[in-house]
Amino acid sequence: ELKVEQNPLFLSMQEGKNYTIYCNYSTTSDRLYWYRQDPGKSLESLFVLLSNGAVKQEGRLMASLDTKARLSTLHITAAVHDLSATYFCAVDIRTGNQFYFGTGTSLTVIP
Amino acid sequence: GAVVSQHPSWVICKSGTSVKIECRSLDFQATTMFWYRQFPKQSLMLMATSNEGSKATYEQGVEKDKFLINHASLTLSTLTVTSAHPEDSSFYICSAGRGGLSNQPQHFGDGTRLSIL
Numbered sequence: 310e311l312k313v314e315q316n317p318l319f320l321s322m323q324e325g326k327n328y329t330i331y332c333n334y335s336t337t338s339d340r341l342y343w344y345r346q347d348p349g350k351s352l353e354s355l356f357v358l359l360s361n362g363a364v365k366q367e368g369r370l371m372a373s374l375d376t377k378a379r380l381s382t383l384h385i386t387a388a389v390h391d392l393s394a395t396y397f398c399a400v401d402i403r404t405g406n407q408f409y410f411g412t413g414t415s416l417t418v419i420p
Numbered sequence: 421g422a423v424v425s426q427h428p429s430w431v432i433c434k435s436g437t438s439v440k441i442e443c444r445s446l447d448f449q450a451t452t453m454f455w456y457r458q459f460p461k462q463s464l465m466l467m468a469t470s471n472e473g474s475k476a477t478y479e480q481g482v483e484k485d486k487f488l489i490n491h492a493s494l495t496l497s498t499l500t501v502t503s504a505h506p507e508d509s510s511f512y513i514c515s516a517g518r519g520g521l522s523n524q525p526q527h528f529g530d531g532t533r534l535s536i537l
Binding site: 342350351352354410415 | 464465
């Protein structure tokens with residue numbers, strides 16, 4: 310059974326602090342995606358990671374992928390309130406972009 | 421702007437009603453679209469893969485007679501929840517990619533919030 314697990318599930322942090330969200334998956338894949346979801350909204354694409362060692366950065370967020378460890382990280386630097394949302398990783402294990410989503414991490418940044 | 425359009429955004433109906441949800445790719449052709457369901461404060465669960473011109477592929481545990489999928493054209497997939505009951509209330513989201521082993525992320529519709537009374 311495929312498992313895509315995120316850690317932590319809930320995260321509350323103060324503005325200006327740093328933290329890392331982890332995404333572990335249980336099967337071979339070299340395509341991993343990070344999405345953001347605001348309450349009541351659909352998903353917004355953040356990062357596409359397509360190979361071992363891939364690192365992408367956008368603003369205060371940086372994502373990396375280690376396919377050997379089956380681990381991706383989403384690092385938050387100097388958090389701001391606008392980053393409050395739920396973050397999902399998703400693994401593509403088949404052709405045709407069929408995604409399996411992680412458990413999600415609900416992030417609250419406190420001013 | 422949005423590249424995948426989903427309609428309706430929110431629907432409330434009585435138990436026993438059938439509800440159709442549309443998913444359209446706006447500026448590209450999608451031979452494959454995906455349907456997900458999301459319960460409150462939970463992750464997205466893949467329900468089925470919609471294949472243009474052929475039968476949908478359902479994930480284990482998803483009733484194909486309950487959730488009818490039709491992908492009649494390269495830009496439109498529909499999900500019909502037949503004889504809906506309160507336990508079918510959920511947030512349904514479709515997605516489409518620009519094809520194949522793309523290095524592009526899936527584009528998601530805005531979702532349909534279904535409430536069955």
